[in-house]
Structures are given as structure tokens and as C-alpha cells.
Amino acid sequence: MFDASEVVTAGLSAARLRINIIASxxxxxxxxxxxxxxxxxRRDIVISAESAPTSFQSSLDExxxxxxxxxxxxxxxxxxxxxxxxxxxxxxxxxxxxxxxINVVQTMTDMMAATRLYQANVTAxxxxxxxxxxxxxxxxxx
Amino acid sequence: MSLIDKLFDKTxxxxxKALDLAHQRSQALxxxxxxxxxxxxxxxxxxxxxxxxxxxxxxxxxxxxxxDPRHMDVSSQSGxxxxxxxAGATKADGNNVDIDIMMTRMQQNQGRYTDAASILRxxxxxxxxxxxxxxx
Numbered sequence: 001m002f003d004a005s006e007v008v009t010a011g012l013s014a015a016r017l018r019i020n021i022i023a024s025x026x027x028x029x030x031x032x033x034x035x036x037x038x039x040x041x042r043r044d045i046v047i048s049a050e051s052a053p054t055s056f057q058s059s060l061d062e063x064x065x066x067x068x069x070x071x072x073x074x075x076x077x078x079x080x081x082x083x084x085x086x087x088x089x090x091x092x093x094x095x096x097x098x099x100x101x102i103n104v105v106q107t108m109t110d111m112m113a114a115t116r117l118y119q120a121n122v123t124a125x126x127x128x129x130x131x132x133x134x135x136x137x138x139x140x141x142x
Numbered sequence: 143m144s145l146i147d148k149l150f151d152k153t154x155x156x157x158x159k160a161l162d163l164a165h166q167r168s169q170a171l172x173x174x175x176x177x178x179x180x181x182x183x184x185x186x187x188x189x190x191x192x193x194x195x196x197x198x199x200x201x202x203x204x205x206x207x208x209x210d211p212r213h214m215d216v217s218s219q220s221g222x223x224x225x226x227x228x229a230g231a232t233k234a235d236g237n238n239v240d241i242d243i244m245m246t247r248m249q250q251n252q253g254r255y256t257d258a259a260s261i262l263r264x265x266x267x268x269x270x271x272x273x274x275x276x277x278x
Binding site: 003004007008010011012014015018047048049064065066067068113114116117120121123124127128130131134135137138 | 181241
């Protein structure tokens with residue numbers, strides 16, 4: 001079984017990565033040129049629940065703890081949004097400029113949800129610390 | 143009845159178990175909070191009341207028959223059982239963590255831990271008073 005501090009650390013780092021990626025998506029919502037060519041592609045994070053390595057003990061338990069594990073960051077492969085701007089240096093021969101397929105309003109709400117998730121993880125970490133402090137206070141009686 | 147048994151009655155055992163269970167439950171709740179956005183993750187929890195009652199009554203519910211004295215004792219080896227928690231609705235990605243429920247539960251659980259710890263501290267202080275009074 002994982003230690004709770006291990007789980008919450010993984011949770012914090014996954015939540016922070018999600019915030020960073022969403023920030024990158026918002027900042028690049030209008031980016032039409034990238035080193036790899038074409039407009040910026042929306043990034044997304046893939047998280048999976050990693051269970052503790054199977055041991056004799058864990059096979060006795062019905063359920064075990066899991067920690068979020070970031071499998072990777074993927075680029076959205078959907079079609080870019082096209083806008084008719086003939087004078088634009090990145091316009092194609094027909095005069096259309098390819099913009100990232102990013103809905104800024106939706107991304108902002110995702111950002112709020114991600115921030116809340118990060119805060120929840122911070123609260124969990126604080127609670128864990130508070131409990132271990134309380135536990136140590138028992139021995140301070142002596 | 144040994145001296146130790148006289149000193150430590152059922153209260154200490156109960157408080158110790160309550161601390162242990164609150165700690166284990168916090169691990170389950172933290173796992174849920176950390177995985178609140180993990181696709182396919184299913185929430186887990188620990189039945190505090192049932193586990194505490196189990197500890198007091200000495201019923202493990204999982205007792206296995208031992209045909210050899212060297213066999214391992216399952217009830218003493220296995221900690222409190224984690225159970226599937228279905229309080230939250232399952233989202234489109236298969237995750238069923240309700241973060242608000244989890245946060246309230248964690249607050250409540252932390253309160254239980256703090257209460258048990260402070261009662262235990264007070265009980266231990268009685269002993270210290272008894273021991274120190276002999277010094278005078």
C-alpha cells in the first residue's frame with residue numbers, strides 16, 4: 001500500500017502539471033506559427049491511477065490505494081480553426097489562417113477546476129501534517 | 143491480571159484503535175482527493191464505526207482456520223478493510239470521486255483523530271501525575 005504522503009505528492013504534482021498545461025493552452029490560443037510547423041496544438045494531460053505493487057498483503061485487501069500517475073502530455077490532433085485573413089503572413093494560398101482549436105472560455109473553466117483540485121490536494125497535505133503533529137504531541141506528555 | 147493490564151484498560155486500546163483507524167481512513171480519503179480527476183478511478187473508504195466495533199469485540203470476520211501453529215494470522219496481519227465508496231455519481235470518464243464529500247469527510251476524520259489524541263494525552267497525564275507524586 002502506498003503511503004498517504006506519497007499519494008498526495010503525486011496528486012499535487014499532477015494538478016500543478018495540469019495547471020501549467022492549461023496556462024500554455026490559454027497563452028497560445030492565438031499562436032499560428034510553431035517550430036514544428038502549423039498552429040499551436042492544444043495540449044492535454046493523460047493521468048492514470050497507479051496501484052501499489054502487488055504484494056501478499058495487498059492481495060488480501062479488497063481495495064488498495066492508488067496514486068495518480070502522469071502518463072504523458074498529448075497534442076490535440078483535431079482540425080485547426082480557419083479564419084479568412086488574406087494579408088496574414090501565415091495565410092494559406094486561399095487566404096485562410098489556421099488558428100489553434102482552443103475554446104478560451106472552456107479552457108478558463110478547466111483552469112478554475114484544476115486550481116480547485118490543487119487546493120484540495122494542499123488541504124489534504126495540511127490535514128496529514130496536522131495529524132502527524134497531533135500524534136507526536138501524545139508522546140510529548142512524557 | 144498483570145500490572146500492565148491494570149494500568150491500561152479498554153479505553154487505551156479503543157483510543158489507540160481510533161487513532162489507527164483515523165490515520166488509515168485519511169489515507170483512503172487522500173487517495174480519493176488526489177485522484178479526483180484520474181479517469182476510471184473508483185473512490186475507496188473505510189467504515190470507521192464498523193472497524194472500531196470489530197476491534198472492541200475482537201471479531202475479525204475474516205478468521206481463517208489454522209491447522210498449523212506456524213500459519214499466519216490473517217486478522218492481525220491485515221489492517222482495516224478498504225471498501226468501495228459509492229457516495230458520488232460516476233462521471234463520463236468512469237471516475238466517481240465527489241471532491242466536496244471527500245473534503246468534509248477529511249475534516250470530520252481529522253477531528254476524530256485530534257479528539258482521540260487529546261483524550262489519550264489526558265489519560266497519560268494521569269499516569270504521569272501518579273508516578274511523579276511518588277518523587278515528592
